[in-house]
Amino acid sequence: MDGFDRLPDSLILLVFNSISDTKALIRCRSVSKRFNSLVPQTESLSLKVDCVISHESNSDSLFTFFKSLLKSIHDLFHPDPNPTARNQTQNSPARILSQFDRIRHLQIELPAGDLKLEKGAVIKWRAEFGKSLKSCVILGFRREANPEGNSAGAENDFTGGLKTRVVWTISALIAASARHYLLNDVVKEHWEMERLVLVDREGEGTVAMEKEGLRECREEVRVAAREGQWEEDGRRTVVPCVRMRMRHEQRVQLKNGVWIEDVTLVVVRPCSVGWDGEDAELAVGAFGGGIDGEAVQIQVDPSTISASCYPPGSI
Template identity: 35%
Template sequence: MDVQQISEQEEEIVDVFDLLPDVLVLEIFNRVKDARSLSACTVLCKRFGDLVTQTHNVSLEITRRNTLPEDNSGDKSTGFFGKFILKPIHAFIHRLVSRKSKSCSGYCDDDNNDDDTFKLPNDLLRNFNEIKSLSVKLPGHEGDISLENGSGPLLKWKAEFGKELESCVILGATGFQKLKMAGKDENENGAVSNLNLNLTNKQLKKRVVWTISCLIASSARHHMLKRIVNSHRMIRDVKISDGSKQGTIEMNERQVVELRKETVVEMERTKVPAVMIKMWYMPELELPECGGVMKGATLAVIRPTSTVVDKEDDVSLAVGAFREKSMELAVRKLVEKKKSYTLEMNAF
């Protein structure tokens, strides 16, 4: 085979991907969604670089640069309160300190910035100019517990915002048991007792702490959304969740438009308005479909006091809050319980 034949064969080799029309390549990018993968495509060729900027559907997973140091020197707060209240608040304060230390110079993508917990979303989204649907996943906490994979506590929430909180649904439990082990009830202090169908003052206070914790977490994420929405004017719907599947914020097009009209206030979270809380409680909630029993099962539906809704609206909101089958079953059984508690909480 001479040099001329080799040259002719090389000319016949064509990159089939180059033959695809732009509209089809863009459809592929929209199905890929992952912001990091798409950003990597921008350096492959100019054509990909131009098309990536036009991607409408983007998902972004934010990873930690380093984990928070853990202090195990005699600390007894490793139970429910430590995992779901102290640890998230510790992480939140750590992020605030890291952000403030860079406020004078802006965000710097430098490997020496080891004190930063994670990259800010706007920095990772700079390659995209036409985002319409955005999904962000924040770092989670280790040891996630669910009905399927554990026997520890559970705290899950879903919130919806416009310019401020519109609703929040919380599902919590102090623990789980296998169905065959359920018979005797252990109260939250570990002592065996008869089933008490009413919340004690101590139990109620604990659930108020759960509620405040979830509302603070959701309002902090909403503040993050303000910056993203103002930087990307074509966003129509957005979702922020976390790796532990503990909390989710979702916003539709109406809510995004409403938020965009709101001026960004330089504070670390959105103010939570005065709210009305409707709460259902069962000391033991049997879930035969999942082979277990939820201990201290609690459901809370939260709305601003200025919102007037029908009783059935609270039920439909709660039932549709969680997509996992086990969570939906638990919610349905709790709302079937006629007795509920009603609480009011001031703005904070």
């Protein structure tokens, strides 16, 4: 008897869960009949999407950009059933993940972020979803262009800067709702899943669904399937009535001496959720440490954060 055969299945599955890389695990299925039967039982997976179809237009129009973005990612998750698109179908995330039966923790990584930004601008966002948006924290800033800290003209630029920050916020919400919509197929196929995260390689945006949010989404799928309304014409999840709290600082100096400009923190939550101390905690926990976490820490003073309310579908 081969010594390797004496290893219990539970130990081999522990190794597979540590590997987590979906493509590496699929290759492991060809090692032996035993591996072929055990790999589908892996519970923790990480899937990296290698490429997204290029944009059809170079227009700077926000509408045109997001239309091409949604088409590209939607084609990735919902390949054309036509035989000429066979290779694309075989490489779709939904098709790849169908080889696994017991997924509990899944992370999907896209090759790039969704937003086109001017040079030097940085936007990071994290959105929590159930059947719809639960919360979204957005951090935006520009890297210091004027080390001397000359703030002349800053007051005159406030109106234009505010317009830019509103565009940042809306763009992040559109990207978040589009990503959530595309995760519905994955959720409805894997009923044991307890955590699902969709990120991008640039670290721009994160969509997260925890156990309770996934349960809500599954209930929505059940109802829609029963009523024959699962297929929708839209390409993103409708944002509910939300409140937004925004805090802005013209210039902020970090602990390492680096200055950043136009630092904007936005906390978005449904109107059904009252404002409380959790907003600051939510913002601080969204990005962890590093420059992003430090910038958020500076911004969480609740006494200077303004609030606005927007109805459903207005974003």
